Amino acid sequence: MYGNMGKILEVDLTSGEMEELELEEKVYRDYIGGSAMAARLLYERGDLEAEPLDPEALLIFMAGPLTGIGMSGSSRFAAAARSPLTGHYGDASCGGNFGPELKRCGFDGIILKGRSEKPVYLLLDEGGASLVEAEDLWGKEVYEATDILKDKHGKNAKVITVGPASENGVRFGSIHNDYGHAFGRAGMGTVMACKNLKAVVAQGKQKIDFKDEEAFKEVRKAFREAIDESITMQAMGALGTAANMEAMMLQGDVPTKNWSIGEWEEGGAALTGATLAETILTDTATCRGCAVGCKRVVKVDEEPYKVPEGPGPEYETLTAYGTLCYNNNLAAVAKANELSNRLGVDTITCGSTIAWAIESFEKGALTIEDTDGLELNWGDPGLVIELVERIARKEGKLGELLSLGSAAAAEKIGKGSEQWLTTTKGLEAPMHDPRAFHGLGAAYAISPRGACHVSNLMLFVEWGSIYFPEVGIDKDYEPMSAEDKAEAVVWSADWGVLHNSACWCEFPGLEMQTQWWVDLFNHVAGYDYDLDSMLECCSRGWFIKRCLQHIWGVTGEDDKLGPRIMEPLSDGMTEDSVPDMERMMKEIYELRGLGEDGKPTRETLEKYGLEELAEKI
């Protein structure tokens, strides 16, 4: 097999038995790899009745055909499971070093089922796969557990591990690769910890076979030139993912004070990539094979927010722990980020839940009795850090409540607090405001895992950084309008599947041309795609995820934005701007072949060879 390694490791943690699955090449081709393949395997091999944290529930790690091919963006791999945060389909994507190493161990993916009686970790090396006792690792923070495993297996061993938050059953526990790279969203770490699996360690030597290596090198060369010439990639390398935060703040894109105000210039200026570079940056870092180098390495020397040198906050975290909580203290945000890495929580859900809690306290839905005597106030940098710790450790009444995520916490306390939620289908919206980009609102609404900007490239379409006339993405998209958006959202959803299944980082992915994608799949994996057949496989991936949502209880009525995001703002560039969701969803349903109930019609599913799912949804 080319590109892919041809084997998927299935591990039953209850019995300790392992099996190597060999799927037909057609399955790889039809589902690309990564998250779409993982969704297929969840459907085919999982117990769909199982609750997210039941032993029978599956957790799947899946690399893509392009993982580890030594190009900028090609280090990623996917995780998928029924999410303990949302109750329906969940997935996450992680860069770093582990995905390529998994393939060097000879595997495209790992399917985990069951629950080990005692804590274990999974070791993949030249000796094969084995489960190793990990009682001494249980309870250790991410950095310490990673250090111990690297000391034991060598510094070149690649590690993914969960932290105490996942072990404690926080619903949005993350999985970390080599310290700072994370499967952040949807609680994949919580599922892993529930299986008593602390970590996976990989160290291999196998090589990827290319269908046509010389032709591949031509594409790689052209892509590298595009990366080197791109001003966006230059900015990312110099200033990180928050390179343009000040401008985005003025544009109304940066959520502030739980999405209640439209502009906070001082917040944007204090937290933007340039400020970070001038103050706490000590170095930059990169995922394997990437020339962009957007990762930040930071150090804070002064108390009370002292941070030892290590992975720094990216844009989403700077916003979630910063402007969202009306906190413009960069050192404190770096501290909260470090704590989140060590304890293993998703910073987007955690920051969003904290911001929701502060507003709930301000408006009386949470009382001082509910908060164990803690005053929750806007703009309190120490509070954000304190709450990350309490949530991750489920400490006290407040820590326990917020560890559920904002939607479940609001359901529990009521008193109108659900009006301040930003969740779609249980997942807190990421840090880009659909009131500034209306198509992005529709993208959040139809995303397979709930509000998500990396499952759909609509943000970049409306920003103006994607232009593909060959697939109809060539309009002058007015960001704050529903005009021309439905078609772009549908295409962008497929392109999101492409990125997450290939598995590719969306930032360097912006510099890819459509034909390069086709060529890469063909030269690396021998998929024999043309543009249309490649897009058909992307759509298939989107539909199987959509069907899993329906199987797990999501309906068309859930295709909407959180109530807070639908409230018009009274200041800034996006004053009075609210997406016309009704119009966009109607148009998207028609284009996508969804019925009025939001479910794919039988005819639509037949088009993608998924007719068996018509009975299940």
Added chain:
Amino acid sequence: MSEYWKDVDELKTAFDELFKRMMEDPELGPKAEKLDQIVVYKYHDPEIQYWWDLTGGKKEFGTGEPPGEFKVRMSLSADDAHRSWSNKLNPVMAITRKKIKVDGNATGLLKLQPLLKKVAVIYNGVLDDQGMSDKKL
């Protein structure tokens, strides 16, 4: 062949006044000053090169060769410049679609993108005052 400009003098009349008012504007002036760099706009059809010298607290502009090394140079048609100052051209989109060629680092300049709405108000005022209201977009 320009859709909006009959000659370079006409363009110069409009842009000189626009840049003057921008630099004097109490909101835009300080933001431009913060860039602390030399910016060059190289227009074609008709051909003219403008520079902004925003180094060391200066807020100067002129045509021809810049007074020092530029940090970023944007090359575009004079018509697209007109669209841009009228807030009818998304700069990111124009760069992606190769309507604007960038030499150097444009990160700082892109920070001013959200201010184009305000620039357009000033620009339309300039066009009115210069008897060029028919050019307003």
